Amino acid sequence: MDFKQIQELIKIINKSNIGELTLEEKDFKITIKQKEDHVTQLVSPAMPAAAYAPQLPVASVTTAEAAGEKSKASAPPKTDNLITIKSPMIGTFYRRPSPDKPILVEVGDEVTPGKVVCIIEAMKLFNEIESEISGRLVKVLVEDASPVEYDQPLFLVEPN
Numbered sequence: 001m002d003f004k005q006i007q008e009l010i011k012i013i014n015k016s017n018i019g020e021l022t023l024e025e026k027d028f029k030i031t032i033k034q035k036e037d038h039v040t041q042l043v044s045p046a047m048p049a050a051a052y053a054p055q056l057p058v059a060s061v062t063t064a065e066a067a068g069e070k071s072k073a074s075a076p077p078k079t080d081n082l083i084t085i086k087s088p089m090i091g092t093f094y095r096r097p098s099p100d101k102p103i104l105v106e107v108g109d110e111v112t113p114g115k116v117v118c119i120i121e122a123m124k125l126f127n128e129i130e131s132e133i134s135g136r137l138v139k140v141l142v143e144d145a146s147p148v149e150y151d152q153p154l155f156l157v158e159p160n
Contacts, residue, residue: 006030083133085155087148091122095144109137111157118154135159 013021013032022031087093095103095118105117111131118129139156142148 081158082138082156083135083159084153085117085129085131085133085157087120087150087152087154088129089120089122089127090150091120091127091148093142093144093146093148093154094119094121094126095140097126097128105137105155107137107140110160111135111137120148129154131157133157133159 009021009023009030010032013034018034020031020033022029095105097104097116097119104119105111105115111117112134113130113132115131116128117131117137120127120129135157137155138158141153141155148154
């Protein structure tokens with residue numbers, strides 16, 4: 001029995017429900033066994049949980065703020081009236097249509113229904129994700145080029 005025949009036997013055994021096969025010829029004996037333990041595949045994020053944490057905007061300190069005056073821009077957004085744009089699929093989140101193109105939406109931009117806000121790559125397909133609401137983008141909750149799950153929050157929008 002040559003090497004190619006042994007390889008073919010292994011392929012056939014792997015595709016079938018046969019647990020073990022033993023062949024004997026003159027002074028040659030081969031036993032092929034499939035693994036008995038069942039492998040359970042657990043799906044976990046490719047990045048640590050800390051990578052999914054929303055990134056807070058960095059506020060710059062002006063001289064007026066240093067003197068103790070509060071700026072409306074540096075105040076954290078009120079989250080009670082914000083609407084979340086969520087991922088409609090599992091994939092990789094991109095803020096740009098391609099590496100050489102500008103970011104689709106920035107914090108502070110106005111979004112309208114039908115406006116493309118990001119790209120999610122799933123199974124080698126690049127899917128444009130459109131806003132279904134109208135308002136001002138307050139926060140981006142996902143890092144560029146990171147994996148996202150179904151129904152994971154992507155953006156916070158203050159409705160008009």
